[in-house]
Amino acid sequence: MKDEGNIRVMKSPKTVELSITNRCNLRCIYCAHFTSDGDQGSDLSTAEWLKFFVELNRSAVLDVTISGGEPFMRDDLRELIDGIVRNRMRFSILSNGTLITDEMAAYLASTGRCDYVQVSIDGSYSGPHDAFRNNGSFDLVVAGLKHLQAHHLRVNVRVTIHRHNVQNLDAIARFLLEDLNLPGFSTNAASYAGLCRSYADEVQLTVDDRSQAMETLLRLNKQYNGRISASAGPLAEAKHWLEMEDARTENRAKLPNCGSLRSCGGVFSGMAVRADGIMLPCSQMPHIELGRINQDHLVDVWLTHPEFKRLRERRAILLEDFDFCRQCDYIPYCRGNCPALAYNILGEENHPSPDACLKRFLEAGGRLPTNNGQLIIDN
Amino acid sequence: MKSDDRPLADPMLVLREEFDDWAILFDPDTGDSFGVNPVSVFIFKHLDGRNTLDDIMHKLSVECEDAPDDAEQYVAEFIDSLVQKGFAGFEQ
Ligand code: SF4
Ligand code: SF4
Numbered sequence: 001m002k003d004e005g006n007i008r009v010m011k012s013p014k015t016v017e018l019s020i021t022n023r024c025n026l027r028c029i030y031c032a033h034f035t036s037d038g039d040q041g042s043d044l045s046t047a048e049w050l051k052f053f054v055e056l057n058r059s060a061v062l063d064v065t066i067s068g069g070e071p072f073m074r075d076d077l078r079e080l081i082d083g084i085v086r087n088r089m090r091f092s093i094l095s096n097g098t099l100i101t102d103e104m105a106a107y108l109a110s111t112g113r114c115d116y117v118q119v120s121i122d123g124s125y126s127g128p129h130d131a132f133r134n135n136g137s138f139d140l141v142v143a144g145l146k147h148l149q150a151h152h153l154r155v156n157v158r159v160t161i162h163r164h165n166v167q168n169l170d171a172i173a174r175f176l177l178e179d180l181n182l183p184g185f186s187t188n189a190a191s192y193a194g195l196c197r198s199y200a201d202e203v204q205l206t207v208d209d210r211s212q213a214m215e216t217l218l219r220l221n222k223q224y225n226g227r228i229s230a231s232a233g234p235l236a237e238a239k240h241w242l243e244m245e246d247a248r249t250e251n252r253a254k255l256p257n258c259g260s261l262r263s264c265g266g267v268f269s270g271m272a273v274r275a276d277g278i279m280l281p282c283s284q285m286p287h288i289e290l291g292r293i294n295q296d297h298l299v300d301v302w303l304t305h306p307e308f309k310r311l312r313e314r315r316a317i318l319l320e321d322f323d324f325c326r327q328c329d330y331i332p333y334c335r336g337n338c339p340a341l342a343y344n345i346l347g348e349e350n351h352p353s354p355d356a357c358l359k360r361f362l363e364a365g366g367r368l369p370t371n372n373g374q375l376i377i378d379n
Numbered sequence: 380m381k382s383d384d385r386p387l388a389d390p391m392l393v394l395r396e397e398f399d400d401w402a403i404l405f406d407p408d409t410g411d412s413f414g415v416n417p418v419s420v421f422i423f424k425h426l427d428g429r430n431t432l433d434d435i436m437h438k439l440s441v442e443c444e445d446a447p448d449d450a451e452q453y454v455a456e457f458i459d460s461l462v463q464k465g466f467a468g469f470e471q
């Protein structure tokens with residue numbers, strides 16, 4: 001343990017996200033990867049990854065998330081996963097789902113170490129899904145998902161909400177939870193990162209869209225007994241913002257872990273590696289280069305790199321100290337949100353993210369979800 | 380368990396030390412994990428198929444001056460619990 005003031009840091013990361021390839025068979029126009037700082041040159045060799053897995057094992061890392069680009073683009077994926085298994089780790093995969101064959105699903109199941117495969121489905125039919133992804137990708141991902149289900153692998157479907165599917169949410173929930181019989185699905189929204197920055201006006205939700213998406217998702221989540229989840233995007237915002245509004249109207253002193261930049265817990269439990277082998281504090285912050293695998297030691301980087309320290313210490317930065325938050329009634333109930341998003345918009349991680357600011361959302365005409373004119377506090 | 384048994388931990392188990400010398404034991408095949416206190420961490424590190432129960436007891440008493448009176452029982456119970464979970468066996 002290392003004590004940084006009152007900040008306790010584990011001896012090594014518990015989990016590491018590995019972007020094993022920079023390549024992808026699709027080119028979704030809201031892709032957070034392409035054109036970001038994570039979109040770097042050529043992929044590492046098999047041997048380099050296998051060598052790094054030995055270090056992960058020695059450092060008692062428990063699981064890895066395999067991402068990309070599109071991980072199934074790598075011909076040596078099985079060899080890499082065999083290396084992960086040999087080195088006593090579990091794994092999950094973040095994929096667009098279009099390249100998953102029955103044979104590959106059978107292999108993943110046979111390892112006994114796969115926690116889940118996340119695939120992206122953005123519509124209840126090809127129209128809204130293919131709108132911003134490649135034509136034909138909807139049919140391919142549904143086929144891939146069925147292969148995973150046939151081999152009893154846990155599938156996490158991620159729905160990215162954007163301007164062309166925000167009207168399709170009821171049908172999406174029906175399709176995923178009833179027709180495909182998934183236990184649940186998660187949602188987020190196209191956010192200002194990577195390629196999306198060039199198409200933000202076409203893709204990202206307007207204030208009205210966001211208001212509507214929050215209300216619809218809360219209603220659907222109730223209807224489907226909490227089977228819809230979110231750590232970002234309209235559903236997550238609806239829950240947190242309603243809590244903030246409730247606390248404000250009740251004039252409560254504070255909400256737990258609020259009042260400073262405390263939203264990001266990721267840098268206390270995990271880190272990431274770019275496809276070119278550069279270590280990062282989080283895959284969403286590919287501009288913060290911490291060292292290179294197989295040259296710099298993972299645990300040294302984790303415990304001593306000044307950038308990690310800076311990101312961990314951001315929770316001591318008070319919201320009241322920002323001009324941005326001046327005279328905001330929500331300060332005691334706000335956490336300032338994701339530093340990666342703040343960086344993408346403002347070029348600074350240690351700042352509240354304007355995109356997830358309740359005050360600005362309301363000033364822009366946004367509405368918190370209501371039912372018969374009453375705020376939905378019990379969500 | 381006999382005092383000259385030589386317990387051996389499953390090499391696939393991960394001992395992950397976290398805060399204040401506490402650790403978690405993680406079974407990657409099931410994803411199960413459970414917390415272990417500093418004394419158990421010490422014992423676990425000696426389950427290498429070379430140390431007998433007596434050896435571990437002796438080393439524990441050297442390392443931990445105020446080892447409780449029931450330390451022997453504690454060591455045996457901890458190892459038994461690992462064996463029952465399939466996390467340890469005995470070197471022949
Ligand atoms: S930077 Fe954002 S995405 Fe990354 S761990 Fe923190 S909150 Fe999560
Ligand atoms: S201005 Fe926005 S980010 Fe700052 S405290 Fe208010 S709601 Fe939070």
